[in-house]
Amino acid sequence: xxxxxxxxxxxxxxxxxxxxxxxxxxxxxxxxxxxxxxxxxxxxxxxxxxxxxxxxxxxxxxxxxxxxxxxxxxxxxxxxxxxxxxxxxxxxxxxxxxxxxxxxxxxxxxxxxxxxxxxxxxxxxxxxxxxxxxxxxxxxxxxxxxxxxxxxxxxxxxxxxxxxxxxxxxxxxxxxxxxxxxxxxxxxxxxxxxxxxxxxxxxxxxxxxxxxxxxxxxxxxxxxxxxxxxxxxxxxxxxxxxxxxxxxxxxxxxxxxxxxxxxxxxxxxxxxxxxxxxxxxxxxxxxxxxxxxxxxxxxxxxxx
Amino acid sequence: xxxxxxxxxxxxxxxxxxxxxxxxxxxxxxxxxxxxxxxxxxxxxxxxxxxxxxxxxxxxxxxxxxxxxxxxxxxxxxxxxxxxxxxxxxxxxxxxxxxxxxxxxxxxxxxxxxxxxxxxxxxxxxxxxxxxxxxxxxxxxxxxxxxxxxxxxxxxxxxxxxxxxxxxxxxxxxxxxxxxxxxxxxxxxxxxxxxxxxxxxxxxxxxxxxxxxxxxxxxxxxxxxxxxxxxxxxxxxxxxxxxxxxxxxxxxxxxxxxxxxxxxxxxxxxxxxxxxxxxxxxxxxxxxxxxxxxxxxxxxxxxxxxxxxxxxxxxxxxxxxxxxxxxxxxxxxxxxxxxxxxxxxxxxxxxxxxxxxxxxxxxxxxxxxxxxxxxxxxxxxxxxxxxxxxxxxxxxxxxxxxxxxxxxxxxxxxxxxxxxxxxxxx
Numbered sequence: 001x002x003x004x005x006x007x008x009x010x011x012x013x014x015x016x017x018x019x020x021x022x023x024x025x026x027x028x029x030x031x032x033x034x035x036x037x038x039x040x041x042x043x044x045x046x047x048x049x050x051x052x053x054x055x056x057x058x059x060x061x062x063x064x065x066x067x068x069x070x071x072x073x074x075x076x077x078x079x080x081x082x083x084x085x086x087x088x089x090x091x092x093x094x095x096x097x098x099x100x101x102x103x104x105x106x107x108x109x110x111x112x113x114x115x116x117x118x119x120x121x122x123x124x125x126x127x128x129x130x131x132x133x134x135x136x137x138x139x140x141x142x143x144x145x146x147x148x149x150x151x152x153x154x155x156x157x158x159x160x161x162x163x164x165x166x167x168x169x170x171x172x173x174x175x176x177x178x179x180x181x182x183x184x185x186x187x188x189x190x191x192x193x194x195x196x197x198x199x200x201x202x203x204x205x206x207x208x209x210x211x212x213x214x215x216x217x218x219x220x221x222x223x224x225x226x227x228x229x230x231x232x233x234x235x236x237x238x239x240x241x242x243x244x245x246x247x248x249x250x251x252x253x254x255x256x257x258x259x260x261x262x263x264x265x266x267x268x269x270x271x272x273x274x275x276x277x278x279x280x281x282x283x284x285x286x287x288x289x290x291x292x293x294x295x296x297x298x299x300x301x302x303x304x
Numbered sequence: 305x306x307x308x309x310x311x312x313x314x315x316x317x318x319x320x321x322x323x324x325x326x327x328x329x330x331x332x333x334x335x336x337x338x339x340x341x342x343x344x345x346x347x348x349x350x351x352x353x354x355x356x357x358x359x360x361x362x363x364x365x366x367x368x369x370x371x372x373x374x375x376x377x378x379x380x381x382x383x384x385x386x387x388x389x390x391x392x393x394x395x396x397x398x399x400x401x402x403x404x405x406x407x408x409x410x411x412x413x414x415x416x417x418x419x420x421x422x423x424x425x426x427x428x429x430x431x432x433x434x435x436x437x438x439x440x441x442x443x444x445x446x447x448x449x450x451x452x453x454x455x456x457x458x459x460x461x462x463x464x465x466x467x468x469x470x471x472x473x474x475x476x477x478x479x480x481x482x483x484x485x486x487x488x489x490x491x492x493x494x495x496x497x498x499x500x501x502x503x504x505x506x507x508x509x510x511x512x513x514x515x516x517x518x519x520x521x522x523x524x525x526x527x528x529x530x531x532x533x534x535x536x537x538x539x540x541x542x543x544x545x546x547x548x549x550x551x552x553x554x555x556x557x558x559x560x561x562x563x564x565x566x567x568x569x570x571x572x573x574x575x576x577x578x579x580x581x582x583x584x585x586x587x588x589x590x591x592x593x594x595x596x597x598x599x600x601x602x603x604x605x606x607x608x609x610x611x612x613x614x615x616x617x618x619x620x621x622x623x624x625x626x627x628x629x630x631x632x633x634x635x636x637x638x639x640x641x642x643x644x645x646x647x648x649x650x651x652x653x654x655x656x657x658x659x660x661x662x663x664x665x666x667x668x669x670x671x672x673x674x675x676x677x678x679x680x681x682x683x684x685x686x687x688x689x690x691x692x693x694x695x696x697x698x699x700x701x702x703x704x705x706x707x708x709x710x711x712x713x714x715x716x717x718x719x720x721x722x723x724x725x726x727x728x729x730x
Contacts, residue, residue, distance in 0.1 A: 041410065042410065042411060042412075043407075043411050059690070061690045061691045061721075061724055061725075062690065065691075126555075126557070129555065130552070130555065130556075130560065131550075131551050131552020131553075131555055131556070132550060132551065132552060132556060132560055132564065133560075150552070151552035151553070151554040151555030151556075152555065153496065153555040154494075154495065154496050154552070154553075154554025154555035154556070154706075155554055155555075156706075156708060239496070240497055240498070242498055242695060242698060242699065244495075244496070244497075244498045244698075244699065244702060245495065245496075245498070245554070245699075245702060245703065245706060245708070246699055246702075246703055246708065247699070258695075261382075262381075263692075263695065264499070264692075264694055264695065264698075265402070265403065265682070265683065265687035265692060265693075265694040265695075266687070266692040266694070266695055267403055267404070267407065267688075
């Protein structure tokens with residue numbers, strides 16, 4: 001007797017496969033398809049090969065804006081990697097100290113901004129930093145630093161860094177939670193054994209705990225990368241679609257928004273927008289691939 | 305048991321829905337000869353349409369039922385396109401100015417209004433926002449414009465003994481006096497949102513330099529460039545405002561600017577007329593308005609009287625005749641008076657003389673009698689290409705105020721953008 005067709009496998013896979021295909025894979029492939037089209041006078045699409053890509057990278061009016069958004073996005077990512085994730089690690093390490101009291105309060109307080117709407121975050125921080133009504137200058141005055149205060153969100157040199165740090169403030173709870181969970185899963189036998197062998201606190205952290213949570217740090221990095229290259233809302237809420245001054249805060253998300261939906265008198269272009277979206281997809285894909293094959297697979301995994 | 309009961313409920317629900325639908329549909333079918341639905345982004349105006357405009361229309365035309373069906377402004381363009389594509393859009397369509405509506409006309413969504421008698425009560429400048437490039441076909445009836453100028457705090461002016469400036473020299477002298485003699489911010493304007501720098505700055509004072517329509521048409525024809533003296537002088541004038549603006553104006557947003565003025569902390573506010581209703585609600589001092597000050601030795605004045613809202617007919621409408629009746633009524637003095645008084649700061653575009661109850665709005669509209677009207681020079685045709693001229697003007701005007709671009713550099717950048725794609729400038 002032949003074996004029955006394994007129908008249950010199909011049944012169990014179907015919901016995920018169907019939902020994922022309908023809502024993720026199909027729209028993704030269709031927007032890639034759309035990027036190879038242009039619209040004629042009456043708004044009907046026709047196949048145009050790689051023309052949109054050629055325009056995006058060769059026409060200085062497009063490529064200038066694209067590379068500006070790309071580099072700004074790299075800066076945004078760099079600030080998150082250099083500030084958000086180390087602070088997240090530090091906070092997680094502090095939270096996991098056995099002597100700490102009231103850790104639930106700290107944990108909740110630090111995680112809270114993550115759950116707030118970006119519109120509220122943007123509004124609050126603009127008020128805090130406002131040169132007209134803000135409390136930042138007064139607070140700096142208490143410690144004698146009022147002279148260093150400036151309209152940071154409006155200066156070309158500081159706007160992007162300021163917005164990035166606001167984003168760091170909002171999202172630092174996520175790496176903290178992930179790393180905290182990883183630290184908790186380290187068995188106490190290991191740290192105790194190290195202590196008995198004469199290792200001090202600092203050595204236990206660097207030699208025992210950090211190597212064990214490296215895979216989690218990898219996951220945190222990749223989540224940061226994907227989130228930053230898909231970012232849009234905070235910049236839009238604070239600086240608007242034109243991401244001023246002089247596009248100093250323009251990132252891939254805002255560039256895509258203007259291209260696809262249009263802005264004020266600029267009419268949106270679905271095909272050019274699809275091109276930008278495809279490039280964003282490629283950037284994220286390449287980044288993730290480099291990470292998985294270049295970094296994550298080489299990490300030593302310790303069996304606990 | 306559970307199945308049969310839910311089945312009964314579903315049937316009961318269906319029956320109820322069918323009954324409700326019938327009850328709703330019946331009176332419409334029975335009473336109105338025709339019914340018009342208006343698509344609009346002005347959800348703020350819902351009360352005004354329901355309580356004032358539609359009842360006034362029905363006094364003359366009781367047979368035509370009108371429904372005002374607005375959506376939030378940010379959803380309008382996308383929502384309208386979806387409805388038009390699906391064939392569910394209303395009979396009358398509120399028109400954004402220039403290219404957004406022109407595209408709807410080209411795609412066959414808006415009907416041509418040529419021959420509609422109501423159009424005769426509008427000037428060519430008013431109609432230009434809803435015409436094909438050659439001016440041959442008009443596809444929306446002009447509804448309202450916004451006028452630019454300056455609103456000033458009368459109490460601060462009398463406290464400092466200032467009179468209303470008529471020339472640029474007097475204007476600059478007033479700014480210097482306010483700064484030297486008081487703690488008030490001389491001029492309320494911020495560059496964080498960028499658009500005010502172009503709209504309330506460049507396009508507000510510029511028409512006096514480029515002679516209104518003459519300059520605007522010359523730019524479209526390609527006989528003038530943004531690097532010409534008129535435009536550079538406009539940016540130079542804006543650059544001179546820099547030292548008189550609020551502390552940290554680079555991070556000051558539009559609502560900050562409005563608050564700065566309505567709290568009585570700033571003396572002069574470069575305005576769009578729509579700000580009047582905000583200040584009527586918020587400011588507890590008397591304020592007035594003056595038109596953009598004149599360059600030395602010039603007597604002709606020009607104002608930006610910018611076409612903002614129109615109304616067109618959905619080409620697929622089944623009530624074409626009723627829709628035309630409604631548009632013709634909108635061209636009358638009755639509608640103009642009603643609309644202008646309901647929304648101080650939005651001015652009807654017809655040739656009728658309108659009496660306004662709001663004194664500041666009346667000041668704004670009076671300038672139409674003494675000055676020549678024009679519209680923002682980047683709106684018609686010139687903002688079609690890449691880079692987008694309007695975006696460029698926001699960017700460079702904000703940078704001129706910030707001091708990161710000189711007026712010459714700003715002009716060169718705007719012109720280079722046009723050179724990149726606009727044939728008459730190549």
